[in-house]
Amino acid sequence: MARRAGAPEVSAGSMADIAFLLLIFFLVTTTIETDAGLDRMLPPIEPPDTDVVIKQKNIFQVNINKNGQLLADEELIELKDLREKAKAFLDNGGDGTCSYCQGRKNAESSDNPSKAIISLKNDRETKYSTYITVQNELVGAYNDLRNREAQRLYNKNFVDMEAEYLNPETDDDVKEELKEKVKRIQDLFPQKLSEAETSSD
Amino acid sequence: MSKFAKKKDGEVPAVSTASLPDIVFMLLFFFMTVTVMKDSSLKVENVLPNASEVKKLEKKDRVIYIYVGKPTKEYEKLFGSEPKIQLNDKLSSPSEVGDYILMERAKKPQELQNVLTTALKVDKNASMGLISDIKQELRKVNALKVNYTTYEGDAFNNLQ
Numbered sequence: 001m002a003r004r005a006g007a008p009e010v011s012a013g014s015m016a017d018i019a020f021l022l023l024i025f026f027l028v029t030t031t032i033e034t035d036a037g038l039d040r041m042l043p044p045i046e047p048p049d050t051d052v053v054i055k056q057k058n059i060f061q062v063n064i065n066k067n068g069q070l071l072a073d074e075e076l077i078e079l080k081d082l083r084e085k086a087k088a089f090l091d092n093g094g095d096g097t098c099s100y101c102q103g104r105k106n107a108e109s110s111d112n113p114s115k116a117i118i119s120l121k122n123d124r125e126t127k128y129s130t131y132i133t134v135q136n137e138l139v140g141a142y143n144d145l146r147n148r149e150a151q152r153l154y155n156k157n158f159v160d161m162e163a164e165y166l167n168p169e170t171d172d173d174v175k176e177e178l179k180e181k182v183k184r185i186q187d188l189f190p191q192k193l194s195e196a197e198t199s200s201d
Numbered sequence: 202m203s204k205f206a207k208k209k210d211g212e213v214p215a216v217s218t219a220s221l222p223d224i225v226f227m228l229l230f231f232f233m234t235v236t237v238m239k240d241s242s243l244k245v246e247n248v249l250p251n252a253s254e255v256k257k258l259e260k261k262d263r264v265i266y267i268y269v270g271k272p273t274k275e276y277e278k279l280f281g282s283e284p285k286i287q288l289n290d291k292l293s294s295p296s297e298v299g300d301y302i303l304m305e306r307a308k309k310p311q312e313l314q315n316v317l318t319t320a321l322k323v324d325k326n327a328s329m330g331l332i333s334d335i336k337q338e339l340r341k342v343n344a345l346k347v348n349y350t351t352y353e354g355d356a357f358n359n360l361q
Contacts, residue, residue: 124330
């Protein structure tokens with residue numbers, strides 16, 4: 001049968017090879033970036049104009065020495081106990097103004113969560129991995145407490161709410177609603193984590 | 202006879218490969234969309250520590266990266282084995298961090314210049330001295346928002 005109309009069909013057999021070539025190119029030139037981490041704010045360089053007087057009992061001092069040992073409130077503690085200790089300090093509610101605190105209301109510890117400050121100090125020779133672990137535990141202490149409150153108020157985890165709020169794919173209406181809730185929880189336990197300058201000795 | 206018994210015995214028909222390109226293209230598009238091009242090659246060792254309370258860094262256009270770690274084998278002769286800072290493609294000293302941040306900030310569109318985050322990708326064996334110097338420099342140029350980039354995992358794995 002003679003073909004008159006139409007050009008002969010182009011073979012698509014090598015299409016797969018071409019596509020594989022492209023695929024392999026992209027596989028080797030790209031990396032799946034690890035872009036998650038601990039968000040922190042550094043203190044501004046100019047000290048505030050007015051001197052703020054902070055009571056000693058409202059400060060939870062954490063010191064890391066160069067061997068990775070931990071001194072929290074003048075007590076040598078293990079890293080794994082830090083989270084509980086920080087939580088107890090934040091949740092203390094010593095002056096009774098904090099209605100949602102479940103701590104021991106110890107007069108010697110912090111007054112209420114909005115006044116409680118965690119101060120982190122490290123040596124120049126502290127290993128970065130130790131520092132991150134400590135940071136992680138302190139952030140974890142705040143997150144645990146915020147989760148507890150979010151569960152109580154909205155039956156949701158704070159961490160999930162915040163992740164949804166920050167996700168660019170979330171709808172604007174949902175975002176607007178979440179914004180208030182997230183803000184409210186954040187205000188219940190404001191993150192006051194001060195990083196003092198490193199000591200060199 | 203029956204309508205369904207018309208196959209020739211013993212011969213398996215060839216599997217059509219016509220849809221193979223489609224499948225491969227699908228894979229290709231998947232990898233094209235989920236991956237990002239490497240913008241600078243690493244000259245330092247960069248094994249990040251683990252942390253569990255991480256937040257995702259959305260919006261890559263608002264991030265400035267700083268890498269810290271021990272120079273890799275090829276650069277060890279040139280730069281020694283002490284941890285160094287890598288800015289873009291070159292190894293530098295802490296005093297150059299400020300200028301680098303200002304330069305990168307100037308490259309970004311106006312409306313993003315105030316919401317930039319500095320991502321510190323630090324090798325887990327680096328010491329805090331260098332990080333403190335960087336933090337000090339960042340404070341000088343008012344780049345206060347930092348993100349200590351980590352892998353997601355149990356933070357206590359760091360200590361081993």
